[in-house]
Amino acid sequence: MVPPELYRERNRIERFFCRLKQFRRAATRFDKLARNYLAILNLASLRIWLRHVESTP
Template sequence: GKSRGGWTTRIHLVAADARTAITFALSPGHAHDAPEGRQLLLALGPVSSPTHLLMDRAYEGDQTRQLALELGYIPVVPPKTNRLEPWEYDRAMYKKRNEIERLFRRLKGFRRIFSRFDKLDIIFLSFIHFALIVEALR
């Protein structure tokens, strides 16, 4: 979407831990998160052993959870409060999601990322790659 400062962009990220990003993608600020999340899951592909996948509530849709299960992941995401049939999830595991949020906070510490000076997506993507490398080496 467009704000006073210009067009907005969302960063979607899959991370192994608080310092290691596996893959990421950009989407327009007005687009929903779930389709991008499914694309990232498809890019990762299936896993050989069951692996916990901690997701934000924006990715809690039935399609995204089903895809995660089909690929061998164990989705750890709380249901939205208006769900008619909520499910159980590992609350202790979900608390570890803050590590990924801290990675986002460190990325936003780079002025070029939080203010999005770059007009071209390729330049913005390149700087995000650079910032993730810097964070991994710290």
């Protein structure tokens, strides 16, 4: 049986990737250079994080 803490973290990570895939440019990888793709992932992650911080009291 999986410990509840581990399952909670796994669920959190899966939800993050689901949110990340909502960014079309990050999901389809239009950029050919790895550094450009990584920059898009960083921007999308930052936007997700800012939404989370903004919504928490």
